[in-house]
Amino acid sequence: GESVGLHLPTLSVQEGDNSIINCAYSNSASDYFIWYKQESGKGPQFIIDIRSNMDKRQGQRVTVLLNKTVKHLSLQIAATQPGDSAVYFCAENSAHYGQNFVFGPGTRLSVLP
Amino acid sequence: GAVVSQHPSRVICKSGTSVKIECRSLDFQATTMFWYRQFPKQSLMLMATSNEGSKATYEQGVEKDKFLINHASLTLSTLTVTSAHPEDSSFYICSARTSGNTDTQYFGPGTRLTVL
Numbered sequence: 001g002e003s004v005g006l007h008l009p010t011l012s013v014q015e016g017d018n019s020i021i022n023c024a025y026s027n028s029a030s031d032y033f034i035w036y037k038q039e040s041g042k043g044p045q046f047i048i049d050i051r052s053n054m055d056k057r058q059g060q061r062v063t064v065l066l067n068k069t070v071k072h073l074s075l076q077i078a079a080t081q082p083g084d085s086a087v088y089f090c091a092e093n094s095a096h097y098g099q100n101f102v103f104g105p106g107t108r109l110s111v112l113p
Numbered sequence: 114g115a116v117v118s119q120h121p122s123r124v125i126c127k128s129g130t131s132v133k134i135e136c137r138s139l140d141f142q143a144t145t146m147f148w149y150r151q152f153p154k155q156s157l158m159l160m161a162t163s164n165e166g167s168k169a170t171y172e173q174g175v176e177k178d179k180f181l182i183n184h185a186s187l188t189l190s191t192l193t194v195t196s197a198h199p200e201d202s203s204f205y206i207c208s209a210r211t212s213g214n215t216d217t218q219y220f221g222p223g224t225r226l227t228v229l
Contacts, residue, residue, distance in 0.1 A: 008155075034217060041225070044206070100162060101147075105155075
């Protein structure tokens with residue numbers, strides 16, 4: 001289930017199930033989005049990106065969906081594995097932010113055996 | 114993919130000393146590098162944007178005289194935390210943009226700074 005902790009929302013899923021991590025972004029003018037995975041004590045790792053002229057993009061075991069109407073981004077991970085346990089951040093980019101990326105609060109994914 | 118390195122990965126220093134952190138793009142040239150700070154269980158907060166050959170642009174609330182940034186070449190940016198205090202203890206992460214304004218940012222592995 002999904003719960004909100006003191007700082008990071010947490011999503012717990014059973015190994016082998018699909019995971020869906022959600023992100024509400026801030027600026028309707030944002031035109032480029034990236035999902036990053038961050039393991040404990042490490043820097044963020046690029047997973048997948050999507051531009052605003054698309055609403056879906058697929059990678060290896062991951063799919064990103066973009067709903068510009070409600071400013072919502074999601075990351076779907078198929079057949080979740082223990083190695084997927086990490087914190088996942090969405091990041092949005094727009095001219096409004098000076099072409100910098102602004103990061104969401106993050107979601108901790110815990111994969112249960 | 115593009116590789117970004119940071120050095121050191123972990124540093125412990127005494128209060129009042131200065132610490133320099135290096136960020137290098139290993140297999141590409143980065144006209145723009147970014148420095149972030151991350152506290153435990155929190156998201157990344159952008160501190161400054163570093164452009165090669167020019168002064169860094171600092172985010173609101175970040176003291177430019179305390180966090181000195183130098184971007185001397187297309188593959189190297191440094192962050193110096195001057196007169197460090199315990200409240201500066203944090204995880205500092207750099208990233209580099211390959212080219213253009215909306216290209217992907219690749220992150221370094223981060224530097225854990227502990228100020229005693």
